[in-house]
Amino acid sequence: MKLTSALLLIASANAVQLPFAIPSGVKSALHSYGDSISSLRDRVHLPQFLKNLADPIAASPVLSLHRSLVEIPSVTGNEHAVAVWLADFLTTNNFTVETQAVGGFKGDRLNVFAYVGKNRTTHTLITSHIDTVPPFIPYKAAVSTIYGRGSNDAKGSVAAQITAVRELVKDGVLHEGDVAMLYVVGEELSGDGMKAANHLGVGWKSVIFGEPTELKLAKGHKGILLFSVVSQGKASHSGYPHLGINANSHLIKALARLDDLHLPGSDLLGESTLNIGRIDGGVAPNVIPAFAKADVAVRVAGDLDETIVMIKDAVKGIEGVRLEFMDVAYGPVELDYDVEGFELTVCSYGTDVPNLKGDHKKYLYGPGSILTAHGDNEYVLKSDLFEAVNGYKKLIKESLWPTKRVPDIIEGKGVFDMKFAHPEPEPVSVTAVKVTETLGMHAPKHPKREGFAADSEL
Numbered sequence: 001m002k003l004t005s006a007l008l009l010i011a012s013a014n015a016v017q018l019p020f021a022i023p024s025g026v027k028s029a030l031h032s033y034g035d036s037i038s039s040l041r042d043r044v045h046l047p048q049f050l051k052n053l054a055d056p057i058a059a060s061p062v063l064s065l066h067r068s069l070v071e072i073p074s075v076t077g078n079e080h081a082v083a084v085w086l087a088d089f090l091t092t093n094n095f096t097v098e099t100q101a102v103g104g105f106k107g108d109r110l111n112v113f114a115y116v117g118k119n120r121t122t123h124t125l126i127t128s129h130i131d132t133v134p135p136f137i138p139y140k141a142a143v144s145t146i147y148g149r150g151s152n153d154a155k156g157s158v159a160a161q162i163t164a165v166r167e168l169v170k171d172g173v174l175h176e177g178d179v180a181m182l183y184v185v186g187e188e189l190s191g192d193g194m195k196a197a198n199h200l201g202v203g204w205k206s207v208i209f210g211e212p213t214e215l216k217l218a219k220g221h222k223g224i225l226l227f228s229v230v231s232q233g234k235a236s237h238s239g240y241p242h243l244g245i246n247a248n249s250h251l252i253k254a255l256a257r258l259d260d261l262h263l264p265g266s267d268l269l270g271e272s273t274l275n276i277g278r279i280d281g282g283v284a285p286n287v288i289p290a291f292a293k294a295d296v297a298v299r300v301a302g303d304l305d306e307t308i309v310m311i312k313d314a315v316k317g318i319e320g321v322r323l324e325f326m327d328v329a330y331g332p333v334e335l336d337y338d339v340e341g342f343e344l345t346v347c348s349y350g351t352d353v354p355n356l357k358g359d360h361k362k363y364l365y366g367p368g369s370i371l372t373a374h375g376d377n378e379y380v381l382k383s384d385l386f387e388a389v390n391g392y393k394k395l396i397k398e399s400l401w402p403t404k405r406v407p408d409i410i411e412g413k414g415v416f417d418m419k420f421a422h423p424e425p426e427p428v429s430v431t432a433v434k435v436t437e438t439l440g441m442h443a444p445k446h447p448k449r450e451g452f453a454a455d456s457e458l
C-alpha cells in the first residue's frame with residue numbers, strides 16, 4: 001500500500017469509530033487528502049516540472065482556463081453554469097464582477113461583466129460569447145490540438161482575452177478605467193445577450209470582439225437576411241391536376257428565380273450569396289400538394305434595402321407565393337483595422353458586432369477558424385490560443401495608446417498605404433469601401449418559427 005493510499009484510508013476512517021483519537025489538526029489535514037485524487041495532485045508539493053508533466057494543460061493559464069470553460073456545457077439557452085463559473089473565476093482573480101440577467105429560454109441566463117477596481121466605465125471593452133451551438137461535445141486535448149464544443153467558437157477567444165487582460169494587469173500595464181470584459185449569452189441565435197448589454201449603462205471608445213478569424217484582423221463581415229418562401233396551393237387527386245393548385249410547382253418556380261439572382265455586392269466583401277437551405281412540400285406522390293415552403297439565408301455583401309427589393313420583385317406574380325422575413329436582418333458590417341502587424345481578412349459570417357450600439361471603434365479578431373466551428377470535429381490549435389493572447393494584448397494596447405496611423409484604403413483593385421504619423425488624417429475618397437452599415441431592422445417583423453434557426457454564424 002502506498003503512503004497516499006494509507007493516508008486516504010485513515011482520512012476516510014474519520015467517519016467510523018476508531019479505538020483512538022486523532023488530534024483535530026492532523027484530522028483536518030488528513031481529511032483534506034481525501035477530497036479527490038485531483039485535489040491531492042494539487043495539494044502535494046511536487047516540483048513544477050513534474051506537475052507540468054502530469055498535467056501540461058494545468059501548467060498554462062490560457063489552456064487551463066480554456067479547459068474549464070469548454071468542459072462546462074453551454075448550448076444557447078443553457079448558459080447559467082458557465083456564467084456562474086466564469087463570474088467566480090474573475091472575482092477570484094480580483095476583478096469587480098457584475099452579472100446581468102438575460103431573458104428567454106425560461107432559464108437563469110447571465111451576461112458576465114468585469115473590470116478592474118470600481119470604475120465600470122472604461123476606455124476599451126473586450127468581449128465575446130459564452131454560448132455554443134448544439135450538441136455538447138466533450139473536451140479532449142491532443143498534442144497540438146484541443147477538441148470540443150466551443151473550443152474554437154468562442155471559448156478560445158474568451159480564454160485568450162481574459163488571459164491577456166490578466167497578464168497586462170499583472171504587469172502594471174492596465175489600470176482601473178482602461179479595460180472592461182463582457183461575456184454574453186445568446187450570440188448563436190438572436191444575439192439577445194449582447195442586445196441586453198446595451199442596458200448596462202456604459203459606453204466605450206473601442207470594442208474588441210472575439211470570434212474565430214484565424215488570428216487575422218477582420219476588415220468587415222457580411223450581413224444576413226433570413227426569409228421563407230411560402231407557397232399556398234389546393235389539394236386534389238394527382239390524376240386530375242386541373243382541380244387543384246400545385247404548391248410545389250409554384251415554389252420551384254420562385255426558388256429558381258431567386259437562385260438566379262445577382263444580388264448587390266461590394267468591393268470590400270465581394271458577392272452576396274443566397275442559400276436555399278431547406279424545402280418542405282406536399283404529402284404523397286399521388287396528391288397535388290396544397291402547401292410548400294423553403295427557408296433561405298442571404299449573406300449580404302451590398303445594400304440591404306436594394307437586396308430586399310430584388311428578392312421581392314423576383315417572386316412577384318407567382319400564384320400563391322409569398323415571402324415571410326425573419327426579424328434578424330442587417331447589412332454589411334464595417335470594422336476597424338488600423339493596427340499594424342496583423343494579416344487582414346473579411347468574414348462571411350455574422351457576429352454580435354451590430355448588436356452592440358454605440359459610436360465605438362470595432363475590432364474583430366480571434367483564434368481558430370470559422371471553417372472548423374460548429375462542426376462535429378470542432379477544434380482549436382494550442383498555438384492559436386497562445387498567439388491570440390499576444391494578439392489581444394496588442395489590440396488592447398493599441399486601442400488605449402494608438403500609434404498614429406490611418407487605415408489602408410482599398411481603391412479599385414489596389415491597396416495602398418495611407419500616410420503615417422498624421423494625427424488628423426486628411427479626407428480621402430472612400431467610394432470603393434462604400435459599405436452600408438445598416439443596424440436597424442429592415443424587414444417586416446414576423447414571429448420566429450420552429451425549425452428555422454436564426455443562426456448567424458455558420
Ligand SMILES: [Zn+2]
Nearest residue numbers: 153154211457
Ligand atoms: Zn461565435
